[in-house]
Amino acid sequence: MTTQPAYTRSSAAVAGIAAPVCKGGVRIMDVVKRYGTQDAGVLAVDHCTFDVPAGEITVVVGPSGCGKTTLLNAIAGFHSLTSGSIYLDNEMLCGPGRLKAEPGPDRIVVFQNGALFPWKTNIENVAFGPIMQGYMTRRDAFEKARDMMADAGLRGIENNYPGEISSGVRRRVEIVRALMTDPKILLLDEPYRALDSLTKSVMHEALLETFYKNRVTIFFITHDLEEAIFLGHRVVIMTTRPCKPKKILDIDIPHPRDYNVLTTKRFREFMDETAAAVHEEATKAFAAGEKER
Amino acid sequence: MSQTELSHSRGITAARGNTDGHVSILALTFHRAALWLQSPRPYLMFIGFSLFLGFWYLAVEVWKLPRFAEMPGLTTVVSEWLSKNPTYGLSIFMEEYYLHIWVSTRRIAIAFFLATAIGVPLGLFLGWSKRFKQYVFPVFELLRPVPPLAWVPLAIVMFAGSETPVIFLTFLASFYATALNTMLGVESIDVSYIRAASCLGAKRWQVFRHIIVPGALPFIFTGLQISVGVAWFSLVAGEMVSGQYGLGYVINTSYTMVRYPTIIIGMVTLGIVGYVTSAAIRMLGDYMMQWRTRELALGEER
Numbered sequence: 001m002t003t004q005p006a007y008t009r010s011s012a013a014v015a016g017i018a019a020p021v022c023k024g025g026v027r028i029m030d031v032v033k034r035y036g037t038q039d040a041g042v043l044a045v046d047h048c049t050f051d052v053p054a055g056e057i058t059v060v061v062g063p064s065g066c067g068k069t070t071l072l073n074a075i076a077g078f079h080s081l082t083s084g085s086i087y088l089d090n091e092m093l094c095g096p097g098r099l100k101a102e103p104g105p106d107r108i109v110v111f112q113n114g115a116l117f118p119w120k121t122n123i124e125n126v127a128f129g130p131i132m133q134g135y136m137t138r139r140d141a142f143e144k145a146r147d148m149m150a151d152a153g154l155r156g157i158e159n160n161y162p163g164e165i166s167s168g169v170r171r172r173v174e175i176v177r178a179l180m181t182d183p184k185i186l187l188l189d190e191p192y193r194a195l196d197s198l199t200k201s202v203m204h205e206a207l208l209e210t211f212y213k214n215r216v217t218i219f220f221i222t223h224d225l226e227e228a229i230f231l232g233h234r235v236v237i238m239t240t241r242p243c244k245p246k247k248i249l250d251i252d253i254p255h256p257r258d259y260n261v262l263t264t265k266r267f268r269e270f271m272d273e274t275a276a277a278v279h280e281e282a283t284k285a286f287a288a289g290e291k292e293r
Numbered sequence: 294m295s296q297t298e299l300s301h302s303r304g305i306t307a308a309r310g311n312t313d314g315h316v317s318i319l320a321l322t323f324h325r326a327a328l329w330l331q332s333p334r335p336y337l338m339f340i341g342f343s344l345f346l347g348f349w350y351l352a353v354e355v356w357k358l359p360r361f362a363e364m365p366g367l368t369t370v371v372s373e374w375l376s377k378n379p380t381y382g383l384s385i386f387m388e389e390y391y392l393h394i395w396v397s398t399r400r401i402a403i404a405f406f407l408a409t410a411i412g413v414p415l416g417l418f419l420g421w422s423k424r425f426k427q428y429v430f431p432v433f434e435l436l437r438p439v440p441p442l443a444w445v446p447l448a449i450v451m452f453a454g455s456e457t458p459v460i461f462l463t464f465l466a467s468f469y470a471t472a473l474n475t476m477l478g479v480e481s482i483d484v485s486y487i488r489a490a491s492c493l494g495a496k497r498w499q500v501f502r503h504i505i506v507p508g509a510l511p512f513i514f515t516g517l518q519i520s521v522g523v524a525w526f527s528l529v530a531g532e533m534v535s536g537q538y539g540l541g542y543v544i545n546t547s548y549t550m551v552r553y554p555t556i557i558i559g560m561v562t563l564g565i566v567g568y569v570t571s572a573a574i575r576m577l578g579d580y581m582m583q584w585r586t587r588e589l590a591l592g593e594e595r
Contacts, residue, residue, distance in 0.1 A: 103488070105493060108492050111489065114485075117486060118588070119507040121584075128495075161587055163588035177493070
């Protein structure tokens with residue numbers, strides 16, 4: 001890999017690739033989410049404000065069960081807010097007057113346990129979005145799906161069912177399915193949680209490669225600090241429940257990154273800088289007896 | 294990979310048909326039969342049958358145990374069943390034997406078809422719409438524990454002739470099993486699938502068609518297996534009460550006319566026909582849920 005100029009926010013493009021107009025910036029403003037009633041409920045998200053810059057990877061790190069997923073569900077439109085607002089590219093998704101966003105193909109979620117439909121073959125899964133939305137014929141959608149899978153190195157498994165391929169490959173197929181509909185933002189909810197660490201590192205590089213190709217905005221949730229710093233342009237460390245940003249870091253390690261980054265001094269510095277903060281929250285979460293969610 | 298594993302996965306690959314990736318059901322069946330013969334299972338099964346039949350033979354005809362002595366012996370039943378000129382009028386060479394089988398099977402087929410045609414959609418809507426469930430489910434749950442036999446008088450009053458009451462009774466238990474399992478099937482679907490589909494732009498009815506129906510299919514087929522089993526239960530009960538043909542009728546009249554070997558012939562025949570209907574549904578399920586068949590096949594392999 002040739003040396004890259006230091007990454008700066010203004011030059012979001014990877015050297016040699018012209019910067020496309022990036023979409024998918026999300027602004028989270030003063031979001032509160034309470035489950036149950038004012039008195040007896042659980043406060044999951046507490047006046048949370050931060051930005052997810054367009055065309056970048058933003059990683060949210062926090063202890064399990066801290067309310068990160070609640071935030072993601074609000075952006076995706078699965079849950080309503082209690083108060084506050086969320087904007088996507090300056091358009092309000094949810095906020096006063098409309099507390100629940102409408103789920104839509106501009107924000108695609110990749111789920112913790114994977115949600116490829118087991119009764120559809122891999123290619124049927126990938127082609128699902130455009131066919132449902134009706135802007136592509138079945139034939140065209142299959143053609144595009146085949147191309148995109150080939151691009152992602154997923155040739156030869158088109159007609160297999162998800163149950164027949166490894167969980168790592170399943171995640172990659174799911175990300176291709178998400179990209180098929182050309183979303184503004186991908187919402188990844190601990191997608192690699194169940195994978196072993198070796199598979200995980202392969203998945204990280206594959207995700208970065210996909211990102212460099214597509215420049216889609218990524219909102220990534222994890223409880224793994226190393227994963228967060230390795231992938232993210234920006235890392236948002238959350239407090240334990242109720243969740244709000246404790247620390248926001250811009251990771252200035254240049255992109256494109258590969259696994260060599262893990263051994264650099266700068267990477268270690270970020271780890272050292274954040275480990276204490278994350279550990280502190282994890283201890284609090286443990287003391288509070290938070291259950292795994 | 295060991296040798297057997299290797300041959301197994303090759304078998305699965307071979308069983309996968311043409312380019313569209315669908316398993317040819319015939320190839321899969323052959324593959325399974327071959328595997329079955331290589332395993333100890335058929336031989337253990339043979340031993341199991343031998344022990345059972347041997348005990349019957351010894352208990353009745355050799356040891357003449359108390360209470361067993363009255364029962365028809367194995368040799369009596371088999372020779373009656375295979376006789377060209379049966380003492381009590383029913384054997385595999387008599388046309389009447391097949392007429393009874395045909396009548397019972399026809400009743401099962403009609404009742405099972407109706408139970409599926411009504412039970413599956415009802416179950417899907419019960420699982421899909423909370424509001425619909427709130428209306429219908431309490432009534433359903435109150436009627437379900439009523440045994441089909443308790444419906445006999447009402448069935449005879451409600452339906453004309455001798456055929457429709459029997460079919461109605463057969464239908465009842467089947468219908469409950471199918472509807473309930475279908476509903477549970479819909480409720481068992483991981484919410485992530487529904488969310489993923491709506492993310493990808495599927496409308497409500499598209500979610501129903503592409504997620505709810507296929508997602509509930511494994512439970513639906515479990516329901517159908519149970520359904521066909523209980524259909525035979527209630528069919529025999531119904532045939533004992535009314536009707537002039539059918540295997541339940543054979544058993545009942547043979548009892549009143551003291552034709553004991555014929556009772557056993559009727560019972561064995563019920564066992565065989567019941568097993569065949571069950572197996573047919575299992576095969577249909579395997580065919581319709583290839584994704585699951587393959588997953589399970591891989592599970593065996595691992």
